[in-house]
Amino acid sequence: xxxxxxxxxxxxxxxxxxxxxxxxxxxxxxxxxxxxxxxxxxxxxxxxxxxxxxxxxxxxxxxxxxxxxxxxxxxxxxxxxxxxxxxxxxxxxxxxxxxxxxxxxxxxxxxxxxxxxxxxxxxxxxxxxxxxxxxxxxxxxxxxxxxxxxxxxxxxxxxxxxxxxxxxxxxxxxxxxxxxxxxxxxxxxxxxxxxxxxxxxxxxxxxxxxxxxxxxxxxxxxxxxxxxxxxxxxxxxxxxxxxxxxxxxxxxxxxxxxxxxxxxxxxxxxxxxxxxxxxxxxxxxxxxxxxxxxxxxxxxxxxxxxxxxxxxxxxxxxxxxxxxxxxxxxxxxxxxxxxxxxxxxxxxxxxxxxxxxxxxxxxxxxxxxxxxxxxxxx
Numbered sequence: 001x002x003x004x005x006x007x008x009x010x011x012x013x014x015x016x017x018x019x020x021x022x023x024x025x026x027x028x029x030x031x032x033x034x035x036x037x038x039x040x041x042x043x044x045x046x047x048x049x050x051x052x053x054x055x056x057x058x059x060x061x062x063x064x065x066x067x068x069x070x071x072x073x074x075x076x077x078x079x080x081x082x083x084x085x086x087x088x089x090x091x092x093x094x095x096x097x098x099x100x101x102x103x104x105x106x107x108x109x110x111x112x113x114x115x116x117x118x119x120x121x122x123x124x125x126x127x128x129x130x131x132x133x134x135x136x137x138x139x140x141x142x143x144x145x146x147x148x149x150x151x152x153x154x155x156x157x158x159x160x161x162x163x164x165x166x167x168x169x170x171x172x173x174x175x176x177x178x179x180x181x182x183x184x185x186x187x188x189x190x191x192x193x194x195x196x197x198x199x200x201x202x203x204x205x206x207x208x209x210x211x212x213x214x215x216x217x218x219x220x221x222x223x224x225x226x227x228x229x230x231x232x233x234x235x236x237x238x239x240x241x242x243x244x245x246x247x248x249x250x251x252x253x254x255x256x257x258x259x260x261x262x263x264x265x266x267x268x269x270x271x272x273x274x275x276x277x278x279x280x281x282x283x284x285x286x287x288x289x290x291x292x293x294x295x296x297x298x299x300x301x302x303x304x305x306x307x308x309x310x311x312x313x314x315x316x317x318x319x320x321x322x323x324x325x326x327x328x329x330x331x332x333x334x335x336x337x338x339x340x341x342x343x344x345x346x347x348x349x350x351x352x353x354x355x356x357x358x359x360x361x362x363x364x365x366x367x368x369x370x371x372x373x374x375x376x377x378x
Contacts, residue, residue: 037057152308155304175359216233218328277301
C-alpha cells in the first residue's frame with residue numbers, strides 16, 4: 001500500500017508513535033509518505049519506502065494567524081495525485097482529520113477517492129476538542145473519517161462521552177520496538193550519572209502543567225531523604241524553570257539533572273531504577289511503556305489509560321492524582337530492597353512485551369485493508 005501519514009513532528013507521544021508506525025510499515029513493504037511541517041524528530045533515515053513532504057505556509061499580512069489547515073489540505077491533494085497515495089492516516093482529529101477531509105472532497109471532484117483513518121491520541125479529545133469553540137469541528141472530523149482508532153479504552157470512553165460519535169472506534173494501543181530497549185550499547189554505565197550506592201529516578205515529558213512536574217520533584221525529595229538518589233529530568237516546556245526553582249528551594253539542585261529534549265531516551269532509561277509519571281491525565285502513557293521496556297518500574301497516577309499499561313503491584317504502583325505521600329511510599333518500597341527492585345524490573349519488562357511493535361502494527365494494516373475494501377464496495 002501507499003500510505004500518507006500526517007502527524008505533529010515533535011517529541012510528543014503522538015508524533016513518536018506515528019513515526020515509528022511509518023518506519024515499521026516501510027519495513028513490511030509499504031510505501032510511506034510523511035506529510036507535515038517539519039521532519040519528524042525520530043525520522044532519521046529516508047529510503048525508497050520512506051518519504052517526507054514539507055508543508056509550507058506562506059505568510060500573508062491579511063491573516064493574523066496563518067492558515068495551516070488550508071496549506072495542509074492543498075499539500076495532501078498534491079501528494080496524493082503525484083505519488084498515488086491510496087490511504088491517509090492522520091494523527092489527531094484537529095487539525096489533521098479536518099484538513100484531510102477537505103483534501104478528500106477536493107480529490108473527489110477529480111474522480112480520486114482516498115479514505116481517511118484517524119487516530120485519536122488524547123489532547124485532541126480531552127483538552128482541545130472538548131472546548132466549545134472546537135467541539136463541532138472535532139465531532140465532524142471523527143464522524144467523517146472512514147475509520148477511527150483510539151490509543152486506549154479510556155480515551156475511547158472519553159470520546160464517546162464528550163462527543164456525539166456515530167463512527168465505530170477501534171482501540172489500537174500505542175506500541176514500542178522492544179529491540180531498541182535492549183542494553184546492547186557499551187556506554188550503559190551507571191557511573192556516568194551516579195555513584196554505585198545511588199538510586200536513579202527518571203521523568204520524561206514535555207513539561208506541561210498536566211504532567212504534574214512539582215509532584216515529580218516532591219516524590220524524589222522524599223526518596224532522597226531515605227537513600228542516596230539522583231533525579232534525571234528529560235524534556236522541555238513551560239514547567240521546567242519552576243521545577244528548577246523548586247529544586248533550589250528544597251536544596252536538592254545538586255541531585256537533579258535537567259537534560260532538555262533528547263533522542264537518546266533508551267540510553268537514559270538504561271541508567272534508571274524507577275520512573276515517575278504523576279500526570280493529571282494521560283490517554284495512554286507512552287513514556288511509562290518505554291521505561292517498562294527498559295526494565296524500569298513505574299510509579300504513576302491511576303488516571304486515563306495509564307492503568308492499561310502500568311499494572312499495580314506488578315510493573316509498579318498506581319496512586320490517586322496529587323497523592324504525593326502514597327507515590328513516595330510506593331517508590332521507597334520498591335527502591336529500598338535490592339531483591340525487590342530486581343523483581344519489579346523483571347516484571348516491568350515482561351509487562352511491556354504486550355505492546356511490542358510486531359503485535360500492534362498488523363492491527364493497523366488490517367484496518368487499512370478493511371477500509372480500502374469497504375470503500376471499493378461503496
